[in-house]
Amino acid sequence: MLNFNYCNSTRYVYGPGEHLNIGKLLSPLISGRILLHYGGGSVIRTGTIERIRNSLDAAGISYVELGGVKPNPSVALVRQGIELCRKEGVTLVLAVGGGSVIDSAKGIAVGTPNTCDIWELYSHKGSIPEHNPLPVATVLTLPAAGSENSPNTVLSDEQTKRKLGFKHMMLRPVLSIVDPTLFLTLPKEQMAYGACDMLCHIFERYFTNTTQTDLTDALAEATMRTIMLEARKLNRNLADVDAWGQLALSGTIAHNDLLGLGREQSWACHGLEHELSALYDVPHGAGLAVIVPAYMEAVWPANAGIFAQWAVNVMGVAPHRDTAAVIQEGISRLRSWYRELGLPQTMQELGIPANADFDAMAQAACHVYGGGVATPTLPGVHPITAKEAADIYKAAAI
Amino acid sequence: MLNFNYCNSTRYVYGPGEHLNIGKLLSPLISGRILLHYGGGSVIRTGTIERIRNSLDAAGISYVELGGVKPNPSVALVRQGIELCRKEGVTLVLAVGGGSVIDSAKGIAVGTPNTCDIWELYSHKGSIPEHNPLPVATVLTLPAAGSENSPNTVLSDEQTKRKLGFKHMMLRPVLSIVDPTLFLTLPKEQMAYGACDMLCHIFERYFTNTTQTDLTDALAEATMRTIMLEARKLNRNLADVDAWGQLALSGTIAHNDLLGLGREQSWACHGLEHELSALYDVPHGAGLAVIVPAYMEAVWPANAGIFAQWAVNVMGVAPHRDTAAVIQEGISRLRSWYRELGLPQTMQELGIPANADFDAMAQAACHVYGGGVATPTLPGVHPITAKEAADIYKAAAI
Numbered sequence: 001m002l003n004f005n006y007c008n009s010t011r012y013v014y015g016p017g018e019h020l021n022i023g024k025l026l027s028p029l030i031s032g033r034i035l036l037h038y039g040g041g042s043v044i045r046t047g048t049i050e051r052i053r054n055s056l057d058a059a060g061i062s063y064v065e066l067g068g069v070k071p072n073p074s075v076a077l078v079r080q081g082i083e084l085c086r087k088e089g090v091t092l093v094l095a096v097g098g099g100s101v102i103d104s105a106k107g108i109a110v111g112t113p114n115t116c117d118i119w120e121l122y123s124h125k126g127s128i129p130e131h132n133p134l135p136v137a138t139v140l141t142l143p144a145a146g147s148e149n150s151p152n153t154v155l156s157d158e159q160t161k162r163k164l165g166f167k168h169m170m171l172r173p174v175l176s177i178v179d180p181t182l183f184l185t186l187p188k189e190q191m192a193y194g195a196c197d198m199l200c201h202i203f204e205r206y207f208t209n210t211t212q213t214d215l216t217d218a219l220a221e222a223t224m225r226t227i228m229l230e231a232r233k234l235n236r237n238l239a240d241v242d243a244w245g246q247l248a249l250s251g252t253i254a255h256n257d258l259l260g261l262g263r264e265q266s267w268a269c270h271g272l273e274h275e276l277s278a279l280y281d282v283p284h285g286a287g288l289a290v291i292v293p294a295y296m297e298a299v300w301p302a303n304a305g306i307f308a309q310w311a312v313n314v315m316g317v318a319p320h321r322d323t324a325a326v327i328q329e330g331i332s333r334l335r336s337w338y339r340e341l342g343l344p345q346t347m348q349e350l351g352i353p354a355n356a357d358f359d360a361m362a363q364a365a366c367h368v369y370g371g372g373v374a375t376p377t378l379p380g381v382h383p384i385t386a387k388e389a390a391d392i393y394k395a396a397a398i
Numbered sequence: 399m400l401n402f403n404y405c406n407s408t409r410y411v412y413g414p415g416e417h418l419n420i421g422k423l424l425s426p427l428i429s430g431r432i433l434l435h436y437g438g439g440s441v442i443r444t445g446t447i448e449r450i451r452n453s454l455d456a457a458g459i460s461y462v463e464l465g466g467v468k469p470n471p472s473v474a475l476v477r478q479g480i481e482l483c484r485k486e487g488v489t490l491v492l493a494v495g496g497g498s499v500i501d502s503a504k505g506i507a508v509g510t511p512n513t514c515d516i517w518e519l520y521s522h523k524g525s526i527p528e529h530n531p532l533p534v535a536t537v538l539t540l541p542a543a544g545s546e547n548s549p550n551t552v553l554s555d556e557q558t559k560r561k562l563g564f565k566h567m568m569l570r571p572v573l574s575i576v577d578p579t580l581f582l583t584l585p586k587e588q589m590a591y592g593a594c595d596m597l598c599h600i601f602e603r604y605f606t607n608t609t610q611t612d613l614t615d616a617l618a619e620a621t622m623r624t625i626m627l628e629a630r631k632l633n634r635n636l637a638d639v640d641a642w643g644q645l646a647l648s649g650t651i652a653h654n655d656l657l658g659l660g661r662e663q664s665w666a667c668h669g670l671e672h673e674l675s676a677l678y679d680v681p682h683g684a685g686l687a688v689i690v691p692a693y694m695e696a697v698w699p700a701n702a703g704i705f706a707q708w709a710v711n712v713m714g715v716a717p718h719r720d721t722a723a724v725i726q727e728g729i730s731r732l733r734s735w736y737r738e739l740g741l742p743q744t745m746q747e748l749g750i751p752a753n754a755d756f757d758a759m760a761q762a763a764c765h766v767y768g769g770g771v772a773t774p775t776l777p778g779v780h781p782i783t784a785k786e787a788a789d790i791y792k793a794a795a796i
Contacts, residue, residue: 001412001644003415004410004411004413006411011404012404013402013404014401014403014660017401214628214644215651219620221620223616245610246613249399250613261647
C-alpha cells in the first residue's frame, strides 16, 4: 500500500423521507443566498423540486434557481450559472439531481469565485484555481456517478466535443442527502447505467499493480458483489426501496475513494469511454459496458493475480490452477450481468458507426488521461498506448 | 437499514515515516499552544516522543507536555490535564499513543472548556457539555481501540472502580497519523489484544436484528476476515510492517462507524468486559476474548440467520442445512483463533477468582449499558438481563 492523506468531510444523510429535511440540514451550513440547481423533466414532474423549495422556504433560506442540466452536462450552462451566482451573491450551490447536475453544480462552484474561464481549469490536468470553490450540497435523485461524495466533476464542451474532468478537495459536498424514495420513479435503464458506472469506479481502483492492499481489496470486493446483487434485485423489481438504498450507498462508497486509499489507480476505461460520450453522446454507463470487457481481455495477462482474485472473490468462479480459464470465466460472467441488465454489448448497439475514427479517439483518450508526455498512455496494470486503445475500441465494435 | 446522519471529518494520514510530518500537518489546524499527551515507557524509550517534539519544534508549534497515561486511563490524570490546559491556554490536544492515551486526551479536550467535573459527563449517559471540546489530534502507536477515528472515549475511576464512556461528535480527531513503523516494537500480546478489540468492535455492530443491510454486512465481513488474516501474519512475524499497516487500517474502519451505519448496535460484550477491566484491571482485549464466545453461545438462537451468515462469510464454514452446527463451528473457529494468538480462554486465566461477585458485575454492566430503566438489559440480538449476564460470566469462569 502507498502512503495516503484522506479526509472525507461530507455530512451524509441517508433514509426514506430525508430529502424533506434539506432546509433544516442546510441552515447551519450557509451564510447567505444559495443557488438551487437541477435538470428538467422528472425532478419537476415528480414534485421533488417543489418539495425542496418548500423545505428551503420553511427554513427561511434565500435562493435563486437554475434548471436545465442535461446528461453529459455542458460547460455552456455552467458559464450561465457562474454569471448568475456572481450577480446574485450566491454562497453555496445546492444540486438536486444525479451526477450530471452535481458535476454542473461543482463547475459553477469553482467558476464563481475565479476570473479565468471555467473550461481553462478543466482543460489543464492538475490546475489549481486561485480561489477556493463555493461549497456544494446535494440531494441525490439518481445513484450512479458517486459525485455526491467525491471531489470530482466532469463537464462536456459541445463545440469542441471534449469531455474533461476536474478535481478539487473542496468540491467534496458539505452535505449530501440520499433518500431512496426519490429513486422509485427511475426507469430500468437508468438503474442499469448507474450500477455499471459504480462497478467501473471500483474497477479503476481495484485493478492495480499496488500490493499489500488486503483491506481495500476485500472492501472493494464486498462493494462490487453488493452492486451486482442489488442491481439484479432492481432488475426484477424497480419498486424495491431497500435495494435502491443499498445500491445508492454502494455507489457512494464506490467513488468516495475509500476503496482507492494507498493504491495506484487506472481510469483507463473512463478515459476510453469519455470519448464515446463526447463524440456520440451515449450514456456513460452504456459506453462503459461496451468498453470494460474489451479492456479486461486486453490487459489481464499483465496482472493475472488480481484478475483471478476478482474472478473468484467477486464473480464467484471456483478457484482453479488454470488461472486464464478462471479469469475468462469471470469476464464471461460480467458480460452476462451486463446483458441481464439490458446493457449494450457492442459499439454497434451504442449506435457508433463501424467506420468511426477509432485511431483519433484513442489518441485523444491517451492525451487526456496520460498527462503531458510525448507518447502518453492510459495508466493501469498495463499502460495502454494509443495503438492498443484503438485495438480495444475495434474489439468492442461488433 | 435505518436512517442515518454521518460525518467522518478526520484527516487520516497513513504511511511509513508519516509521524515525522506531524508538525507540518498540524500547523494549518491550530490557533495557539497545544498539549502533547502520552504514556510512558515505550514511546520515550523508542525515541518517538523526541521525534514528535523535533517535528513540532521545526514547525514552530508551542506546546506543553503531560505524560504518564496508563492502560485503562484514569480520570485523575485527566483532571490534572484539564488544569494544565486551562492554565496554559491550550487550544488542541495531541495524543501520541494508543487508545488509552487518545481517550485520556479526549477527556482533557472536553473537560478543559467545561466547568463541571469531567466524571459527571461520563457518569450520565448522553450528557451534553455546555461548550464544545477542544480539537484532538493523534499519532497512533498501538492499533486496537480505533479511537484515532472515533468520537468515543472511555475512562476509569480508580476510586469507585467504574469504567465509563462518553461520546461527542467533535471528539472525532481532526488529524490522525497512522505510521506502521511505530508498531514494530510492540510485543505480541499487544497485537493480539488489539486485534481482538477490533474484531469485537465489528461484532457489536454486525450482530443486529436490523435487516436490509447488505452493504455494511459485506464490508464488515471483509474487515473481520482481514483482521483475522493480518493478526495471524503478525503472530508468525511481528516485523511484517505491511501486515501492521493493514491491521491498523482495519482497526480504524472497525470503529469509525462506517460499518454501523443505519444498524441497531449492541455493545453488550464491551459492557460485560468493562466490568472485568474496572474491577480486575485486565487488558480490554484479553477480557473480550473470554467474554465473546460465552456471549455468542448465549444469544445466537435469537438470530441464527446473522450468526450463520457470519460463520460462513467470515469464519469460512461451508454452508449446511444444519444451521446450529454451522454456527457452533464458527464459534469454535473463533475460539481457536483466540487460542492461536495466545489470548486467555477463561476468567481463571485472566486471574479473576472463581468466587468473584458475578451477580453484582452483571447488575452494574446492565445498569451502565441499559440506560435508566427499572430493569435494564444489555442490547443486541437478544436483550441480556442481569440474570443472563451473570450466567455468561459464570460460563466463562473456567
